[in-house]
Amino acid sequence: TRVFVLNGPNLGRLGAREPLIYGSTTHAxxxxxxxxxxxxxxxxxxxxxxxxEGELIGWLHEAADQGIPVVLNAAAWTHYSxxxxxxxxxxxxxxxxxxISNVHKREEFRQHSVISAVADGVIIGLGVDGYALALRWVAxxx
Ligand code: DQA
Numbered sequence: 001t002r003v004f005v006l007n008g009p010n011l012g013r014l015g016a017r018e019p020l021i022y023g024s025t026t027h028a029x030x031x032x033x034x035x036x037x038x039x040x041x042x043x044x045x046x047x048x049x050x051x052x053e054g055e056l057i058g059w060l061h062e063a064a065d066q067g068i069p070v071v072l073n074a075a076a077w078t079h080y081s082x083x084x085x086x087x088x089x090x091x092x093x094x095x096x097x098x099x100i101s102n103v104h105k106r107e108e109f110r111q112h113s114v115i116s117a118v119a120d121g122v123i124i125g126l127g128v129d130g131y132a133l134a135l136r137w138v139a140x141x142x
Contacts, residue, residue: 001042001142002068005034005131006059007049008075008084014100014128021101025128034071037132041139053077053084060087069094069142071134078113085114094141096134097122 007027010017015026025033031047038045050056056074063070070091077084078099088095095118102125103110116122121137123130 001139002044002046002066003038003071003135003138003142004059004063004068005031005045005047005071005135006056006063007047007073008056008077009051011073011075012049012051021106023100023127030128030131033128034131034135037135041135043135043139045135053081057083057087060084060091064090064092067092069096069138071096071098071131071138072115072119073098073100073131074115078115079109080114082114085118088115088118094138095119096137098130098134099124100127100130101125 012027014022014030015024027049034045034047048059060070072088072095074081074084097113097115097119104124123134126133
């Protein structure tokens with residue numbers, strides 16, 4: 001089974017970006033973790049990251065058209081992008097929302113997600129392990 005792991009803005013800077021909040025794992029390390037976890041689970045995982053909203057929306061359309069499950073960290077778009085949410089609503093397979101940090105311990109503006117209501121489930125605050133957990137759930141439910 002093919003699975004997309006899609007990461008939004010600033011996540012390409014993992015490792016360098018606010019390490020006290022996001023940890024020292026780089027995006028390349030995260031991608032490797034997702035691909036190797038996927039292999040163990042019999043999933044063909046493709047990891048993509050973008051700082052451009054339209055690009056993410058295009059990938060979500062691709063997932064919708066091909067029935068591909070998605071693990072999504074929409075980063076800051078999570079909190080306000082109705083366009084990303086509308087693209088998520090069109091998905092035809094599973095959607096797991098992931099956040100590396102515990103957004104509920106942080107600023108008020110991070111405490112609402114426009115994505116959660118259209119996701120199957122949400123994993124928050126478990127660091128990059130959240131991605132591996134999300135992939136395990138996807139493997140059991142597709
Ligand atoms: C994040 C949390 C968001 O509030 C923030 O804008 C991010 C990353 C997380 O993974 O913890 O960029 O989605």
